[in-house]
Amino acid sequence: MNTHMHITAWALGFILFAIAYVMYKQGKMKPGKITHMILRLDYLFILYTGGSLITPYFNGSPLMPEAIVKGLAGIWMIAIMEMLLVRLPKQKPLKGLWVQFVIAIIILLALGFFRLPMGLN
Numbered sequence: 060m061n062t063h064m065h066i067t068a069w070a071l072g073f074i075l076f077a078i079a080y081v082m083y084k085q086g087k088m089k090p091g092k093i094t095h096m097i098l099r100l101d102y103l104f105i106l107y108t109g110g111s112l113i114t115p116y117f118n119g120s121p122l123m124p125e126a127i128v129k130g131l132a133g134i135w136m137i138a139i140m141e142m143l144l145v146r147l148p149k150q151k152p153l154k155g156l157w158v159q160f161v162i163a164i165i166i167l168l169a170l171g172f173f174r175l176p177m178g179l180n
């Protein structure tokens with residue numbers, strides 16, 4: 060599995076998330092909902108590409124614990140995006156989720172690019 064597929068998957072995810080978020084925020088519920096549904100399909104692409112990248116670490120690799128944390132942080136990130144988009148139209152508080160968003164993204168970038176070896180190859 061090439062990491063470019065994974066990068067494509069999560070970069071597309073962030074773009075779709077941003078579009079859906081702005082649409083909901085502007086009260087454009089229908090385009091928001093459609094973009095949100097496409098994002099939900101992209102979650103599967105993120106999980107599939109991340110899942111293929113993580114399997115080689117389950118061979119006693121010393122980096123296995125970090126790869127597992129990376130994978131869990133990825134699933135956490137998906138949950139955060141989904142909760143933000145579900146709560147925004149209901150006008151529920153989002154601050155705690157945005158704090159989690161920032162923490163998750165730092166963990167993902169740090170482990171994905173600086174700790175785990177594959178990077179942009």
Ligand code: HEM
Pocket residue numbers: 062063065066069072105106108109110112113114126129130131132133134136137167168170171172175176177178179
């Ligand atoms: C929105 C969610 C996610 C984001 C933003 C994200 C971000 C990243 C980044 C920045 C990298 C490093 C660049 C690369 O090698 O592609 C990476 C690699 C990786 N990600 Fe994710 N990821 C996400 C979801 C997931 C999930 C759900 C899993 C596992 C189930 C996962 C597992 C991995 C693995 C194993 C690597 C390879 C690291 C390596 O061997 O170099 N990721 N991810």
